[in-house]
Amino acid sequence: MKLSIHGCRGSTATSSSFTKKYGGNTSCFEIKTDNHQFIFDAGSGFQNIEFSKNQVTYLLLSHFHHDHIQGLPFNSQLFDIKNEVIVSSDLFDIETVKTTVQEYFSPPYFPIDIVSSLPNVKFLSFKDIQKQLEAYLSLESIALNHPGGSTGYKLTQKESSFVYLCDNEFAEDQRRSLAAFSKNADLLIWDGMFTEKELAEKKGWGHSSIKQAIDFNAEANCKKILISHHAPHRSDKELDQIADSLPELFTLASDKLEIEV
Ligand SMILES: [Zn+2]
Ligand SMILES: [Zn+2]
Incomplete structure (x- = not known):
């Protein structure tokens, strides 16, 4: 599997001279396996996705x-009906997923109703996707702690596993289940939006800190951890300082970063 990052900024896209290095696009992570293309969230980074030819693209929404869906209609390849995209999320039943996306991308919020306009964009329940893919890989989900809810995903193919936990406000009562879900993963994406000081002031905002990732991994034992959902105001300089203080195995996510899983 190969991960490509197209967006790792939290909350709102930030185009500025101080976000050039780590990038300003919001959440969008692409995993390519031998047979499929998976995209985790369609933040503003979705505009830079190159659709796989002759492969189905699965878009899984947390x-x-x-900041996790706004990029969907801004990739022109989506309007090529040869590109089949299957949208799913385990947060709601599939009718609710479809209605939610459709309402967001319809007048008056968006010029056209993209769900009705694009026959190549299909909606399938998470269970149906799991079944469709079971001959190739395993796909699992876990409920996260976030206002309105959020869903974490795990993709395992052969000996490699990728875990996506965004957005999540880490709570002690999650420790056991989340660590079991993430156990020994090759790559974990962690919502590390806040510093410890910010976290103390922003309880209930739905995000975690980098220090919590370090504590968590003592139990989860993931082989590599990417910290993501960088706060919009966090400058490259600040992120560089944070990067210097990170233990081995921990890396800050940045746009265009590619990692073999
Ligand atoms: Zn977010
Ligand atoms: Zn959120």
Whole structure:
């Protein structure tokens, strides 16, 4: 499997001279396996996705906050009906997923109703996707702690596993189940939006800290951890300082970063 990052900024896209290095696009992570293309969230980074030719693209949404869906209609390849995209989320039943995306991308919020306009964009329940893919890989989900809910995903193919936990406010009562879900993963994406000081002031905002990732991994034992959902105001300089203080195995996510899983 190969991971490509197209967006790792939290909350709102930030185009600025101080976000050039780590990038300003919101959440969008692509995993390519031998047979499929998976995209975790369609933040503003979705505009830079190159659709796989002759392969189905699965778009898995963690939740429906705007920074995780806003990029969907801004990739021109989506309007090529040869590109089949299957949208799913385990947060809601599939009818609710479809209605939610459709309402967001319809007048008056968006010029056209993209769900009705694009026959190549299909909606399938998470269970149906799991079944469709079971001959190739295993796909699992876990409920996360976030206002309105959010869903974490795990993709395992052969000996490699990728875990996506965004957005999540880490709570002690999650420790056991989340560590079991992430156990020994080759790559974990962690919502590390806040510093410890910010976390103390922002209880209930739905995000975690980098230090919590370090504590968590003592139990989860993931082989590599990417910290993501960088706060919009966090400058490259600040992120570089944070990067210097990170233990081995921990890396800050940045746009265009590619990692073999
Ligand atoms: Zn978010
Ligand atoms: Zn959110």
